[in-house]
Amino acid sequence: MGPAWHGGDPALCTAVGSALVTAPKTSLTPPPGALAPQRHPEAPAPGEPIGSHYDQCFGCGTGQPHGLHLQARAGEGVNVIAEFTVTPDHQGAPGLAHGGVLASALDETLGALNWMMHVISVTGRLETDFLRPVPVETVLHLDAQVRAVDGRKIYCSATGRIGGPDGPLAVRADALFIEVKVEHFIDNGRDEEIRAAMEDPDQVRRARAFEVNP
Numbered sequence: 313m314g315p316a317w318h319g320g321d322p323a324l325c326t327a328v329g330s331a332l333v334t335a336p337k338t339s340l341t342p343p344p345g346a347l348a349p350q351r352h353p354e355a356p357a358p359g360e361p362i363g364s365h366y367d368q369c370f371g372c373g374t375g376q377p378h379g380l381h382l383q384a385r386a387g388e389g390v391n392v393i394a395e396f397t398v399t400p401d402h403q404g405a406p407g408l409a410h411g412g413v414l415a416s417a418l419d420e421t422l423g424a425l426n427w428m429m430h431v432i433s434v435t436g437r438l439e440t441d442f443l444r445p446v447p448v449e450t451v452l453h454l455d456a457q458v459r460a461v462d463g464r465k466i467y468c469s470a471t472g473r474i475g476g477p478d479g480p481l482a483v484r485a486d487a488l489f490i491e492v493k494v495e496h497f498i499d500n501g502r503d504e505e506i507r508a509a510m511e512d513p514d515q516v517r518r519a520r521a522f523e524v525n526p
């Protein structure tokens with residue numbers, strides 16, 4: 313019999329080898345009291361590029377040679393749109409994108425939703441469906457949107473289509489992002505990078521902007 317989920321009660325978790333598999337803490341379905349997301353009044357205008365939140369980010373950093381170089385734009389609602397071109401560096405199977413890279417592209421697009429609500433949040437949970445193989449040189453058309461907000465919990469989803477923005481669905485994800493303060497990064501990041509980021513006035517301005525405009 314395979315592993316089983318038991319509502320998060322550690323006493324009820326199933327042992328797999330030497331590891332205990334713990335259950336997800338909540339579902340990715342917003343609870344009944346969750347609120348509709350609000351587009352922040354100072355969110356980028358529809359079509360406006362969102363820009364990188366950090367130069368060295370694997371997902372969007374322009375200074376990151378190994379990154380995905382994803383460029384997101386604001387959507388009309390609480391959503392963002394982005395394109396990601398799969399290169400030979402992104403292969404898993406010969407000529408096909410690695411699933412982890414595609415999950416990263418979805419995660420990064422979902423992360424850009426922070427700019428639409430002026431909230432800093434990080435991925436708590438990401439559930440991905442891989443529906444079609446994505447060949448090298450394909451442009452993946454990504455669209456992420458916030459579905460609901462419940463306190464610090466942000467329920468969101470993303471899709472990745474091939475052959476055009478209305479093309480067939482290749483990947484999709486449901487996710488739970490959790491709102492955090494800037495201290496999340498300061499307290500947990502490596503000193504060297506944190507110091508460099510804090511010395512960059514643009515970086516500090518970008519992060520603090522979310523805290524003074526709740």
Ligand SMILES: CCCCCCCCCCCCCC(=O)SCCNC(=O)CCNC(=O)[C@H](O)C(C)(C)COP(=O)(O)OP(=O)(O)OC[C@H]1O[C@@H](n2cnc3c(N)ncnc32)[C@H](O)[C@@H]1OP(=O)(O)O
Binds near residue numbers: 336337464488498519
């Ligand atoms: C200076 C630089 C600024 C740069 C800013 C830009 C950043 C953008 C980056 C974007 C890059 C792209 C994006 C990336 O790649 S972000 C990078 C990948 N993600 C992370 O590294 C996050 C790691 N995890 C954590 O740090 C903590 O676990 C967090 C902060 C998430 C929560 O720990 P915290 O102690 O704070 O809160 P809590 O534990 O009381 O939980 C609160 C509530 O949430 C619920 N919950 C929690 N987890 C889960 C789960 N897995 N499933 C279901 N539910 C979950 C929990 O039950 C509770 O619910 P309730 O009891 O209230 O009902």
